[in-house]
Amino acid sequence: MSNYGWTGKILRVNLSNESVSIDDTSKYKEYIGGMGIGYKIMADEVPVGTKAYDPENKLVFAAGPLTGAGIPMSSRTNITGLSPTNPSNLVADSHMGGNFAAMMKFAGYDAIIVEGKASSPVWLNIQDDEVTLESANNVWGTGIYNTTAVINSIAGKEASVAAIGQAGENMVNLSVIMNGTSHSAGGHGGVMGSKNLKAIAIKGTGSVEMAGTGKEWEELNKYMLEELVGANNNHVVPSTPQPWAEYHNERSRWTAREDLYWGAAEPPIETGICAAGDINRIGYRTDKAIFDLGPLAEKYTVRMGGCQSCPIRCHSQIKMPQLKEYGVSEYAENTCVGYSGPNGVMIKGSKDQFEEGDARILPRVLGSQLTDDYGVWCNYGMIGDDFKYAYNNGILKEVLPADEYNSIPWDLLEAGDPAFLVDFYRRIALKEGEFSKLGMGTYWVAKEWNYGDDFWDGAEDGTGSKIWSRLGFPRHHSSETAGQVGATLNCMFNRDAQCHTHVNLTGSGLPIEVQKKVIADVYAIGSEDALDAPNDYTPANEAKAKFAKWSIIRNVLHDSLTLCNWMWPMTASPLKERNYIGDTAIEAKFMNLVTGEDYTEEELDFAAERIFQLHRALTTMQMGSKNMREDHDDICGWVFDKDPDVEAFTAGTNKLDRDDMKLAMTMFYKEMGWDEETGIPTQATLDKFGLNDIADKMSSMGLLA
Amino acid sequence: MSETTETNVLISDEILEDVIDHIRQTSKDGQLVEKSSLTVFLEEPKMATEEEAPEEAPEAETSAEDEPEDQEHREALMTALMAALEASDAIEVKTLTDDAGAEFLYSAAEMTDQYASIVMSVNNKNYLKLIADTVRYESQKYPRATHISLFTKKPYNLTEGQLLGLLSSMSTDSTYADLKYTEASNGEKFLFSERHLTARHAKSLAEWEAVLSEENP
Numbered sequence: 001m002s003n004y005g006w007t008g009k010i011l012r013v014n015l016s017n018e019s020v021s022i023d024d025t026s027k028y029k030e031y032i033g034g035m036g037i038g039y040k041i042m043a044d045e046v047p048v049g050t051k052a053y054d055p056e057n058k059l060v061f062a063a064g065p066l067t068g069a070g071i072p073m074s075s076r077t078n079i080t081g082l083s084p085t086n087p088s089n090l091v092a093d094s095h096m097g098g099n100f101a102a103m104m105k106f107a108g109y110d111a112i113i114v115e116g117k118a119s120s121p122v123w124l125n126i127q128d129d130e131v132t133l134e135s136a137n138n139v140w141g142t143g144i145y146n147t148t149a150v151i152n153s154i155a156g157k158e159a160s161v162a163a164i165g166q167a168g169e170n171m172v173n174l175s176v177i178m179n180g181t182s183h184s185a186g187g188h189g190g191v192m193g194s195k196n197l198k199a200i201a202i203k204g205t206g207s208v209e210m211a212g213t214g215k216e217w218e219e220l221n222k223y224m225l226e227e228l229v230g231a232n233n234n235h236v237v238p239s240t241p242q243p244w245a246e247y248h249n250e251r252s253r254w255t256a257r258e259d260l261y262w263g264a265a266e267p268p269i270e271t272g273i274c275a276a277g278d279i280n281r282i283g284y285r286t287d288k289a290i291f292d293l294g295p296l297a298e299k300y301t302v303r304m305g306g307c308q309s310c311p312i313r314c315h316s317q318i319k320m321p322q323l324k325e326y327g328v329s330e331y332a333e334n335t336c337v338g339y340s341g342p343n344g345v346m347i348k349g350s351k352d353q354f355e356e357g358d359a360r361i362l363p364r365v366l367g368s369q370l371t372d373d374y375g376v377w378c379n380y381g382m383i384g385d386d387f388k389y390a391y392n393n394g395i396l397k398e399v400l401p402a403d404e405y406n407s408i409p410w411d412l413l414e415a416g417d418p419a420f421l422v423d424f425y426r427r428i429a430l431k432e433g434e435f436s437k438l439g440m441g442t443y444w445v446a447k448e449w450n451y452g453d454d455f456w457d458g459a460e461d462g463t464g465s466k467i468w469s470r471l472g473f474p475r476h477h478s479s480e481t482a483g484q485v486g487a488t489l490n491c492m493f494n495r496d497a498q499c500h501t502h503v504n505l506t507g508s509g510l511p512i513e514v515q516k517k518v519i520a521d522v523y524a525i526g527s528e529d530a531l532d533a534p535n536d537y538t539p540a541n542e543a544k545a546k547f548a549k550w551s552i553i554r555n556v557l558h559d560s561l562t563l564c565n566w567m568w569p570m571t572a573s574p575l576k577e578r579n580y581i582g583d584t585a586i587e588a589k590f591m592n593l594v595t596g597e598d599y600t601e602e603e604l605d606f607a608a609e610r611i612f613q614l615h616r617a618l619t620t621m622q623m624g625s626k627n628m629r630e631d632h633d634d635i636c637g638w639v640f641d642k643d644p645d646v647e648a649f650t651a652g653t654n655k656l657d658r659d660d661m662k663l664a665m666t667m668f669y670k671e672m673g674w675d676e677e678t679g680i681p682t683q684a685t686l687d688k689f690g691l692n693d694i695a696d697k698m699s700s701m702g703l704l705a
Numbered sequence: 706m707s708e709t710t711e712t713n714v715l716i717s718d719e720i721l722e723d724v725i726d727h728i729r730q731t732s733k734d735g736q737l738v739e740k741s742s743l744t745v746f747l748e749e750p751k752m753a754t755e756e757e758a759p760e761e762a763p764e765a766e767t768s769a770e771d772e773p774e775d776q777e778h779r780e781a782l783m784t785a786l787m788a789a790l791e792a793s794d795a796i797e798v799k800t801l802t803d804d805a806g807a808e809f810l811y812s813a814a815e816m817t818d819q820y821a822s823i824v825m826s827v828n829n830k831n832y833l834k835l836i837a838d839t840v841r842y843e844s845q846k847y848p849r850a851t852h853i854s855l856f857t858k859k860p861y862n863l864t865e866g867q868l869l870g871l872l873s874s875m876s877t878d879s880t881y882a883d884l885k886y887t888e889a890s891n892g893e894k895f896l897f898s899e900r901h902l903t904a905r906h907a908k909s910l911a912e913w914e915a916v917l918s919e920e921n922p
Binding site: 241242244247249250273275292336337340381475477480511512533534535536646651652654 | 732817847855860861903905921922
């Protein structure tokens with residue numbers, strides 16, 4: 001293994017015996033980094049059957065060789081561990097941006113393995129080679145904002161602090177780990193809390209060594225920024241008609257335009273038109289404030305923020321004095337579901353409170369403040385739907401003691417007053433009463449409160465559900481995104497699929513005929529048949545199976561390199577002169593530049609597939625499943641039963657057909673080298689990826705196909 | 706120095722650069738350049754090079770704008786300018802003609818044909834046709850239903866009152882019989898062309914844009 005890209009060291013911290021040791025990264029080279037290192041450590045060190053909150057569970061904070069090397073959109077931390085939200089506590093990943101990953105590399109570590117359980121609350125203080133455990137008694141019981149401030153006052157203001165709030169401490173399943181007070185990794189906060197670990201602070205003064213020259217680095221960056229990068233989610237057309245752009249799309253996140261301002265900046269700053277190729281204005285392209293919060297947000301926007309080494313500023317930083325009325329700071333920062341998740345809790349809608357139009361913005365920014373401080377996760381918005389079902393079906397009245405039920409300010413909820421959120425999130429984070437079971441996550445709360453089949457499968461007309469799997473995870477760019485492609489990949493993870501490879505293209509804003517040419521240019525797919533026009537689907541085919549596979553593999557690759565899959569891959573380009581075709585080999589070009597190795601695009605995808613094969617094997621073993629198609633890959637009924645007045649494959653519906661989806665899954669299994677009936681990796685496939693030890697283990701468990 | 710052999714009129718590099726900059730910037734700003742407006746760049750003494758320009762322009766020449774030979778000279782200058790633009794590697798100039806026959810220029814690098822076409826239609830005030838062409842194009846090309854608010858944005862720039870009036874006129878004109886309304890569940894209105902989308906498809910696309918895309922961020 002070269003000394004470039006990787007630091008070569010993994011920090012192992014055992015909280016039980018307070019020991020610290022160093023592992024050599026080189027043994028994980030085949031697994032690249034990030035997610036790959038995480039899965040390999042889980043496979044090697046965590047026994048099958050371990051539960052998420054057992055001390056034997058581990059948390060692996062890992063980055064890849066590209067992080068810290070100044071590669072665009074590369075400051076991602078991949079956190080791997082058993083997840084408490086699904087019934088078998090299957091392995092899962094949570095991810096956060098910010099600057100934690102880069103700082104970890106600068107401190108000299110590719111990963112941090114946290115194992116065991118501290119006897120009392122601690123935080124981990126990493127200052128390059130100096131690693132100490134500190135008492136967390138002064139911050140335990142407080143929120144992430146206070147914790148971060150206090151620890152920064154000790155570890156230094158330059159330190160990156162990844163912390164949990166009260167939700168994590170209380171082992172609320174739906175809790176986050178957060179750095180930078182807004183960059184959150186959902187799902188593992190409770191595991192960190194179960195280990196009595198309040199935070200990890202890292203200050204690194206080193207750097208990531210790179211094999212290539214500075215000039216080569218600059219040229220490759222320039223090429224990418226001039227020719228490939230769009231706006232957030234790599235949307236490559238602007239949201240309004242603009243002189244330079246052939247196409248536009250109102251739902252594009254390339255929202256910059258004339259007369260649009262960061263209105264709370266002093267003085268206000270106009271985003272202006274930020275044409276493709278103008279690399280010095282990329283940071284203005286994505287005004288996510290108005291996209292997430294509506295037009296009123298313009299005057300409350302201080303600026304757009306984001307992660308280390310990322311030109312796409314997707315976190316809106318808001319100053320809204322009215323927030324102080326709710327007992328929180330007037331500042332808020334977040335993006336996307338960080339805002340929409342809390343809004344989904346307002347199940348009776350929201351009404352204007354201080355000015356016309358603030359119903360759109362207030363619950364989102366207030367909710368983001370509360371969830372970020374308490375450290376509550378929304379399960380990709382599903383907590384609102386779980387709550388809605390219980391409330392609308394009278395379940396809460398049945399399961400909550402009367403005094404508890406009557407103590408909840410339902411009047412605020414019914415009146416559309418976002419003050420309801422203050423009460424809601426306190427109960428969840430502090431585990432107050434029966435109501436707080438909403439924080440257990442969909443699978444568990446539905447089981448505890450005996451939700452009906454209509455919760456999972458939708459009402460008779462197929463409406464009313466957003467849950468994807470009976471294992472408790474919601475749809476996340478599923479059947480509404482490229483039909484069978486989104487549907488297939490939504491079945492493949494052990495939480496909501498955080499895969500954006502496919503949706504970054506379908507949401508790019510390009511016309512369908514252009515998108516088809518773009519996807520046909522991808523070496524692993526090679527056919528326009530991989531993509532249908534929106535809501536005008538065709539039956540399953542081999543190209544769609546390949547698209548689903550490539551989408552997952554690239555997602556896994558990015559989480560291992562580590563790059564942001566909310567932007568990567570560069571499948572499409574904003575440039576007409578490129579026929580809008582991006583460059584899917586640029587990950588390999590950056591990899592070779594940084595590490596001095598000689599990877600092809602195909603070789604990197606192969607390495608990523610090894611990681612995903614391992615994920616599937618770990619999942620199979622933890623479930624003890626002999627039929628993953630039935631036990632794991634099942635899809636809730638509403639996907640097939642919606643729009644009952646028309647058949648699937650009719651223009652105007654995105655419903656799927658059960659038989660066709662079964663065929664789609666079989667085609668996907670075939671692409672993956674899995675048993676086409678059971679969806680379990682075959683011996684030959686595991687051998688092909690060097691996973692012989694895993695094959696032996698599965699065989700001994702009687703699980704190998 | 707650029708020149709045309711037919712007229713033997715010379716366009717200085719300085720003037721050519723100024724004209725190119727002007728066309729580029731105007732295109733970047735989303736406007737077309739009326740060809741006749743470029744005469745301002747061709748006026749004496751700016752026009753002449755140091756070598757060729759007289760110390761002082763003869764009084765007769767500066768005051769005899771209506772003389773036929775002067776008109777011919779201006780036309781020759783314009784012809785030379787257009788030829789110089791055509792020959793320049795620094796810009797690709799494209800031309801559109803409005804309904805009155807006036808020529809307009811734009812820089813292909815700064816403005817797309819699509820955008821220029823919209824601006825020209827707005828200049829011509831062909832609003833009904835512009836709306837119809839836009840809706841049909843979007844229904845076929847993307848495909849998507851067209852949010853009616855699009856026409857209040859640049860470069861359409863219609864007021865809400867104008868737009869409502871135009872849409873009302875459109876509904877009674879058989880030329881536009883293929884254009885239909887659809888509505889998302891939040892009440893937002895869209896147009897689509899039945900030539901390219903079924904009503905059901907259009908409604909589902911409108912619902913996605915106005916409601917569901919926000920629920921699936």
